[in-house]
Amino acid sequence: MENVLRDHPPPPCDGANLDLGLSLREICAAHRSNEKQQMRALLRSVGPSFCPSDVDWFGDESHPKNADKSVITKFLQSQPTDYSTSKLQEMVRLMKEKRLPAAFKCYHNFHRADDISPDKLFYKLVVHVHSDSGFRRYQKEMRHMPSLWPLYRGFFVDINLFKSNKGRDLMALKSIDNAVKDASENDGQREKDGLADGDANLMIKLKFLTYKLRTFLIRNGLSILFKEGPAAYKTYYLRQMKIWGTSDGKQKELTKMLDEWAAYIRRKCGNDQLSSSTYLSEAEPFLEQYAKRSPMNQILIGAAGNLVRTEDFLAIVDGDLDEEGDLVKKEGVTPATPEPAVKEAVQKDEGLIVFFPGIPGCAKSALCKELLNAPGGFGDDRPVHTLMGDLVKGKYWPKVADERRKKPQSIMLADKNAPNEDVWRQIEDMCRRTRASAVPIVADSEGTDTNPYSLDALAVFMFRVLQRVNHPGKLDKESSNAGYVLLMFYHLYEGKNHNEFESELIERFGSLIKMPLLKSDRTPLPDPVKSVLEEGINLFNLHSRRHGRLESTKGTYAAEWTKWEKQLRDTLVVNSEYLNSIQVPFESVVHLVREELKNIAKGEYKPPSSEKTKHGSIVFAAINLPATQVHSLLEKLAVANPTMRFFLEGKKKTIQEKLERSHVTLAHKRSHGVAAVASYGQHLNREVPVELTELIYNDKMATLTANVGCVDGETVVSKNEWPHVTLWTGEGVTAKEANTLPQLYLEGKASRLVIDPPVSISGPLEFF
Structure with a gap:
């Protein structure tokens, strides 16, 4: 072969003798000590046709690439100019308050460099959730606040911070503020879980690759696919979909896609198992190509950005329920636990394993x-x-x-x-x-x-x-x-x-x-x-x-x-x-x-509720007190005071029923408004100490006076003038009437027993 090539040299190639400059290895070796210099050298090497400016990588003197960390704080403190911005603020604020394991990074948006001024700044906000525990905690918050936007592993949004002309824009800002509040308060009435038509496009673009699909159906099935073959893999993903309660129609769509994925990756990798740490390098290109084939495929995968035409998407899902629950709210009760798998009777030719x-x-x-x-x-x-x-x-x-x-x-x-x-x-x-x-x-x-x-x-x-x-x-x-x-x-x-x-x-x-x-x-x-x-x-x-x-x-x-x-x-x-x-x-x-x-x-199984189920929207915020501790306090009072023992004796059953739901109401939607109830969100599920100081009662009702304590040094202030625990109300007496007991005591129409020393009980702050 060498002799043939020597005797018959190939014709010269165009550009064969051109100086192509240093190789990638040589460039990196020359700037090993400084990563930034290494990047600059690489960008210079590709030439001005590919990279006319390195501003997108490094920024410029007036605007470095990485924005100041205070941008997030300013964003959360700013007046939103539309409903979707207010919902994004709500999401970010909650994630920051609950300290979810997520990163928020801001970069200057140099595509809008010509529009930047001291009164108008443009940023890209990148949100990345680090740990699966963040999703579990966020979903828990969504049960209390059904209108929250859903959370994804990672997404970015463009942010425009600007100063308003106070004289000219004051009325406009008031109008915007009222519109945002109206939209927020009417959230529960929206057919699409708080997403206005104009916001649907933003949420579609946030939804890149459905985490359920990517992690559970693709990554977690790799070992089964390569070790046991496509048939076992199919059994695995069908069972997983059954556990989620996936509809028959969606199962059919996912089966078609996953069968193609299995054939594609087995053909490409042979018997060499794809690593679960690098699987996305193969899965994402496959899913992207699959999504391009039809609008239905785009919906299935949740493709990003310009791959999805919003009008096509909305035409498909209009009036129907999105499988992930991202765009359309399910009517009725939000389950406190994952959707049960057992919807049909266990087949007679199947077995059952009961374990402990x-x-x-x-x-x-x-x-x-x-x-x-x-x-x-x-x-x-x-x-x-x-x-x-x-x-x-x-x-x-x-x-x-x-x-x-x-x-x-x-x-x-x-x-x-x-x-x-x-x-x-x-x-x-x-x-x-x-x-x-x-x-x-x-x-x-x-x-x-x-x-x-x-x-x-x-x-x-x-x-x-x-x-x-x-x-x-x-x-x-x-x-x-x-x-x-x-x-x-x-x-x-x-x-x-x-x-x-x-x-x-x-x-x-x-x-x-x-x-x-x-x-x-x-x-x-x-x-x-x-x-x-x-x-x-x-x-x-x-x-x-x-x-x-x-x-x-x-x-x-x-x-x-x-x-x-x-x-x-x-x-x-x-x-x-x-x-x-x-x-x-x-x-x-x-x-x-x-x-x-x-x-x-x-097939008549109903999942046990590990949390209180929420019917409709949140009505009030309260500290939920353990019934056993309140019951123990009453027993001690009865032992020490014969009058109290006589009073409690005839009401044991009704008091016990009340104790199962014993709580200190902090704010009620009807009395104090939605904003007042929502303001306790920062302390949601935190343990709050409550000091019980006296028992006030008459022949129609009985309550314990409560002094609410602090969380992290901050006093939790009740919007109720008189925080209390309602123990008992007679027939035909509403719980709200218990608020009149202090006044009735002053008028001599109720009795009081001072608890000395006061008894301290702690309970979680919850929405009901």
């Missing part, structure tokens, strides 16, 4: 035994069987998978705690491979800020375990480290509160059953029990930091563990009467769980 994301002592084995022996099963003819984890030799979940393959149509009661996402993934995999649905059963507990299970629940679990005799798993009263084992399980759930925990299970499996555990009218956990549990948690943290998962009988803290285990047993024995009294009777637990499982099998 719980802790030892949650009564799963006793429940499985009762369910197994229940006459009539779950209302159909599928066989029910159970597999107890403590009796299985070797790994448990592979054994469950084997049983599922042998009996694919059966209902399996998986009698073993399933405490982490690794186990949940195995169960999801089993469902895909063996055509089954899965139902998690969790003990109903209000939890803590960082754990789905409260200390009350943990105390009951420990109490039950330490009453066991001859347990197959050797975890009973004879176990020297039983307390440590339960603390270890408790910490496996650390990091999620009960709302996040339950929502994730529903999103993964489409359903959830709450197993009643504690009575709602129980008194607070006794201090000795609470103290011994907190000591154990502190000791566990010390032990695990130093020794990891080493047994408690070994290591530096072995003596402390021995002492604590004895103290735990002694404390629980002393408080055994209390711990027995606060538990929901087991017979009713079995009945409720069995009925829920029957409903799931028949």
